[in-house]
Amino acid sequence: MALQRLAKEYPICDECIGRMFPEVEGENNRERGRKVREILGLRETEGCAFCRGIFQRLDEIVERFDPNLYEFRTFVLGTRLDKELVKMEELLWERLGVVEGVETLKKNINRELGKRIAERYGKLHDPVNPDMEIVFVTETERFEYHPKPLYLYGRYRKHAPMPQSKWPCRYCKGSGCERCDYTGRQWRETVEYYIADVLLGLTMGKGTRLHAAGREDIDARMLGNGRPFVIEVIEPRKRYIDLEEAVREINNHGGGKVEVLCLRPSSKREARELKEAKFEKVYVAHVRCRGGITEEELEELKELEGVIISQRTPERIAHRRSDRVRRRRVKRLSWRVTGTHTFDLVIEAEHGLYIREFVSGDGGRTRPSVSEVLGKPCFVELLDVVEVRGGEECGG
Numbered sequence: 068m069a070l071q072r073l074a075k076e077y078p079i080c081d082e083c084i085g086r087m088f089p090e091v092e093g094e095n096n097r098e099r100g101r102k103v104r105e106i107l108g109l110r111e112t113e114g115c116a117f118c119r120g121i122f123q124r125l126d127e128i129v130e131r132f133d134p135n136l137y138e139f140r141t142f143v144l145g146t147r148l149d150k151e152l153v154k155m156e157e158l159l160w161e162r163l164g165v166v167e168g169v170e171t172l173k174k175n176i177n178r179e180l181g182k183r184i185a186e187r188y189g190k191l192h193d194p195v196n197p198d199m200e201i202v203f204v205t206e207t208e209r210f211e212y213h214p215k216p217l218y219l220y221g222r223y224r225k226h227a228p229m230p231q232s233k234w235p236c237r238y239c240k241g242s243g244c245e246r247c248d249y250t251g252r253q254w255r256e257t258v259e260y261y262i263a264d265v266l267l268g269l270t271m272g273k274g275t276r277l278h279a280a281g282r283e284d285i286d287a288r289m290l291g292n293g294r295p296f297v298i299e300v301i302e303p304r305k306r307y308i309d310l311e312e313a314v315r316e317i318n319n320h321g322g323g324k325v326e327v328l329c330l331r332p333s334s335k336r337e338a339r340e341l342k343e344a345k346f347e348k349v350y351v352a353h354v355r356c357r358g359g360i361t362e363e364e365l366e367e368l369k370e371l372e373g374v375i376i377s378q379r380t381p382e383r384i385a386h387r388r389s390d391r392v393r394r395r396r397v398k399r400l401s402w403r404v405t406g407t408h409t410f411d412l413v414i415e416a417e418h419g420l421y422i423r424e425f426v427s428g429d430g431g432r433t434r435p436s437v438s439e440v441l442g443k444p445c446f447v448e449l450l451d452v453v454e455v456r457g458g459e460e461c462g463g
């Protein structure tokens with residue numbers, strides 16, 4: 068028999084024999100292998116040419132795994148085979164023939180090592196949503212650790228002018244230089260920095276990525292129910308952090324400028340969905356009109372309700388976007404005089420309406436507009452987003 072001839076040339080372990088005989092009855096490869104060995108009267112060998120003795124040293128190998136490097140509860144394990152083991156597996160398959168149900172060496176190692184890591188360290192194997200990807204490298208018989216990013220969902224408010232995302236210094240690209248006062252930051256304050264500073268402290272992660280449902284202008288405030296976001300923490304050393312404490316710390320750090328309304332575990336999928344979401348928004352534009360404005364005059368604004376506004380690409384962004392006409396409906400308008408020349412305009416509109424241009428008219432590029440209807444030039448001094456309609460609300 069082929070196996071007897073092979074066993075004369077190479078040492079082979081029970082696991083590797085059993086793997087090649089899936090039709091033999093037995094609980095596992097090791098048992099099947101022992102049975103076949105006994106039937107054929109083959110001697111047991113020291114080591115094995117086909118797994119380099121890995122299956123005989125599993126307990127010892129598992130001790131090299133460091134469960135404290137990264138916090139995790141669930142994992143998936145993969146094996147990177149070196150060339151020699153790949154060659155030996157080909158030889159094994161060639162000499163013994165492959166029948167249905169024969170497992171690959173890789174799969175065999177994954178299962179046996181995975182089982183031991185789970186038992187030895189009290190972890191759960193979860194191929195669908197693991198906290199960590201562990202790679203066993205056969206060449207060194209060591210482990211690689213690839214913690215999955217941590218995703219957290221929340222909603223933020225912003226009360227001071229600043230960009231949303233991190234903004235590294237353009238000279239040093241974030242490493243820190245004289246020009247940025249060694250902060251690595253072009254903008255010292257962004258919403259992401261305020262959230263990330265705290266989360267990186269708590270998780271000891273490598274960095275963050277902010278995925279939000281749209282963004283407001285740098286000088287616009289984000290109020291009301293807050294803007295939904297998912298923040299991704301890259302390579303967190305700790306991931307089961309106290310999220311309520313994290314919210315408190317962020318809001319403390321935010322000093323009234325940035326606020327997070329809640330945090331809960333999230334996923335890569337939710338991050339992607341949020342980024343693509345087109346949520347309706349409610350704005351409050353703080354408007355100033357040349358020549359003053361009265362309550363009676365503002366009544367004219369009624370005719371803009373329910374109207375579709377045509378907007379050529381605004382002058383201010385025409386240099387980076389092609390000139391097109393965008394049509395968006397203004398659903399509802401309400402207003403309140405706040406001074407002799409100023410009023411607040413509450414605007415509910417379809418996703419994508421350029422609010423500043425809707426007010427100013429943008430030199431005739433947006434029609435109809437608030438300025439046109441009122442018959443006097445008006446412009447937005449400050450624009451606030453007061454509601455984002457979409458995404459999970461924070462604790463009611």
Ligand SMILES: [Zn+2]
Pocket residue numbers: 079080081082083084115116117118119120121122
């Ligand atoms: Zn073996």
Ligand SMILES: [Zn+2]
Pocket residue numbers: 236237238239240241242243244245246247248249250251252
């Ligand atoms: Zn710099």
